[in-house]
Amino acid sequence: MANVDPVRRAEIGREKRARTRAQLVAAASALFARQAVESVTVDDVVREAEVAKGTFYVHFKDLRELTAAVADELVKAIDDLLQPIRLTIDDPALRIAYGCSCFIDRAFADPGWAGVAARMAVATATVGEVARRRLLEDIKRHAKSLPAGSAISAELALEVVVGIMFQMFAAIAERRLSSRHREDAIAAILRAIGLDARQVKSVLTRLPVQADAGRSGLPVKAARARKRISS
Template identity: 35%
Template sequence: MAERGNPRAERTRAALIAAGRRLYSERPVDAVTVDDIVQAASVGKGSFYNHFVDREALVRAISSEIRGQVETAVSRANAGVEDPARRMARAVCTYLRFALDGPEPAGVLVRVHSGHTSLTAPLNRGLVEDIEAGLASGRFTVATVEAAVLYVLGVTQMALVGVVQEPTLAYAVSLSQQMCALILRGLGVASAEADLIAAQASDEIVRKGAFSVTAAPADATH
């Protein structure tokens, strides 16, 4: 594998990731070959294998990078928020705002699912912890953590697909409010409260973009 820290090697790796991200946002993973990737990156095929063992390794690297960026935004959105129900709605809204701000990486998330439903996946740690906290406090009433994780991920993924297909603010706001309310009701939150929490999260995060992936942190000017 290429030595990390070498400027030329880093540029090549970045070009491969950028090319893969663009191609995977447009086509199913199985429809993209290594030849397609190196051609789009304008590098030799040998250079690909200097950085990635195979195509799946590139997919994992791209997917983890994107999800890590979104999870950072989710952490900002939920800083200081203790209620598991509000945290859930705000996290979902952050993902849907991401689809507006970054249609290309959001397109990748729509097409790449490998390993993302596992309770032990590092990128699902926050979701699992929020569900566990909700169950422990009686805020949520689902049967198991696993069922809740699959439910939340499934609804969020389909909502993400919707916004990728129709990337307008009005649609994203409406859909995020409906989907967050649906998720919270499914987790056991009373309908009226679920609607209120969903409306507040959708307005602040999706409509106003307060915690989008591309937004600067709140203390960036200090």
């Protein structure tokens, strides 16, 4: 009988568990994109994932824990999408516009993702927690550049911006909005944090072009046009 390296055996076991857990999370995400989060059952998840019901409980205590895991995946996707360029932008208003444009473009590229994000925002308080914290930091930085008493509080501005974003996600998922609403939505967000029409126009023309227009959902022609405008 061949000797099996116990370290390698343990590594294989971890890899298999990670794959199965990811399979369950992906199955839940697919279900949440099609129906209300609260209507999904464990039986639905294991059927979608094509695993035994006992396997579910090896990885998750209950559906609430799985829902939190899906939310964590959304947060990671958001964080990965924003950070590389966000950190190079010094203007907080431009940071906010860039972050929102990334979310909106992702939603147009994948309405199913938009539907999951919108439903998870209602069902799970942790969804987008990291992004919300960074957004609040940017809003507070932007507020310092405004005359005293000229804008709503940073905390209220955060809720308004987040509310617009998740309402956009729901509408995109239901095909009630199209990409022609993109700039108007970003402009509305900028006005909500205190920018006037001239400042909104300036920010929109300076928005960085995303490196992967296909992934973002922004048509290549539009991406090139924006690049010409901002150069």
